[in-house]
Structures are given as structure tokens and as C-alpha cells.
Amino acid sequence: MSLLFSVSLCALCALCGSKKSSSINEIILKKYRTFPAILKWEFTQILATAKFEVFPCPEPDVNGRYRIHFFARGLRYLPKPAVERINRVQAGELLYLAHEFHNPHDSSALLLCTKDRWIVGYCQRYLVEDIFEIISQHRELVLVEVDRLNQPPTPLKFRLLCKITADWRDIRPFSSPMYQPVSSDVLAARAIG
Structure with a gap:
């Protein structure tokens, strides 16, 4: 989970030109440990319209559901x-x-x-x-x-x-292109351009 936060926050901060990624990351990780439900964060201090949503990737129970x-x-x-x-x-x-x-x-x-x-x-x-x-x-x-x-x-x-x-049988959750990792080259290009 912390890797998701780090990568996503660094990407968000790079896109917004902020240097605050480490402090925001620490705040979120601290709060996440005490609230393991779906979280929704609005980073108004970074970019007024930026929204960051965190949700767990589902895993099957003992019955495969x-x-x-x-x-x-x-x-x-x-x-x-x-x-x-x-x-x-x-x-x-x-x-x-x-x-x-x-x-x-x-x-x-x-x-x-x-x-x-x-x-x-x-x-x-x-x-x-x-x-x-x-x-x-x-x-x-x-x-x-x-x-x-x-x-x-x-x-x-x-x-x-x-x-x-x-019962997701033959379907892997969050496997569409929308949920694939963004490469560091793409992030760097967005931060520059």
C-alpha cells in the first residue's frame, strides 16, 4: 500500500510542480493505518481541482468471491x-x-x-x-x-x-489499462511539458 501512495503522490506532486510529496505522503500513511476503509482525499493545497482516491484491490475470500x-x-x-x-x-x-x-x-x-x-x-x-x-x-x-x-x-x-x-471467476479486478502503472518516463514528460 505505501508504494501506491508514494508513486501516486509523487506523480501528483510532479504534475502540479509541488515539492511537498514527502510530507503529504507521511500524513496519508499515518491516517491510513488507523482508518483502513476507502479513503478520499482532496489536495486543495496542491491544486484546487485535484482529487486523489485510494481504494483497496479486492481479493477473493475462501469461497472465491x-x-x-x-x-x-x-x-x-x-x-x-x-x-x-x-x-x-x-x-x-x-x-x-x-x-x-x-x-x-x-x-x-x-x-x-x-x-x-x-x-x-x-x-x-x-x-x-x-x-x-x-x-x-x-x-x-x-x-x-x-x-x-x-x-x-x-x-x-x-x-x-x-x-x-x-464471483469474478475469469476476471482479474482492476486489470484494465486505466489501472496500469504509469512509467516514470511519462511522469517526467508531464512534469516538464
Whole structure:
């Protein structure tokens, strides 16, 4: 994990022209040891629009199934009645995925919906590509459920913790080109140019 932080932070700092990579790296590593969940960091001191997201690479359990936890995103864009419904979800409640292909901001968006057809958020973007791959082969092997609800005053972006359980059989998680390491030559070229 620390290698991921070091490489990614150095890359981010190189792209932004910052010399603060080591101090930021130390802060994140210190906090990560005490909070092993999905982390989202916004580096406003480096670049106002830069976002850095850290998530664990899933590993199979003893039965060969993967369990991935993530916070539902996009809750702030939902109407008030939908947020009220979110505040009533129960741990273990099943959620259903719906492809929102007409979404003008993200044509790959996956909605999270309750059985009574309330939209309660979106699946995290970093999971979407692999979920589409799994669903295209074995849709019955994907289960999405509420893991935990953090009641107000918890910020909406940390309100609804979901869990996906899937049998990935022939699929290696995060193996697409989007998740491959960036070579040092590419980083150097971006820092110069």
C-alpha cells in the first residue's frame, strides 16, 4: 500500500510542480493505518481541482468471491425525498444496479436503487468497468446490498456504505489499462511539458 501512495503522490506532486510529496505522503500513511476503509482525499493545497482516491484491490475470500465496500456517490444531487429514503435503509437491504446510459456527465453511470424503486446513489466510477464485465458474463453472480447507514449529521458522501459481493471467476479486478502503472518516463514528460 505505501508504494501506491508514494508513486501516486509523487506523480501528483510532479504534475502540479509541488515539492511537498514527502510530507503529504507521511500524513496519508499515518491516517491510513488507523482508518483502513476507502479513503478520499482532496489536495486543495496542491491544486484546487485535484482529487486523489485510494481504494483497496479486492481479493477473493475462501469461497472465491470478492467483497467490495464503497460509499454511494452522488447523493447530494438527489431530491430530498430520496435522501429521506436513504436515511431509512437497513443493513442487508438489497440494492439493484441500473445503467444510466443517458447520463450526460457519465454514460457508464450505474444507479443504486432500492426494491421499492428509489434511487439512492451511484456506484463508484472505479468499480463500474469491472462490474459491467462481470454482469456481461454472469449477472446472477453480483449482489449489492447496504452494509451500513451513517445517520445525519454524517456528510452525504459518507452516508451510505454499500457492499458488492461477486464471483469474478475469469476476471482479474482492476486489470484494465486505466489501472496500469504509469512509467516514470511519462511522469517526467508531464512534469516538464
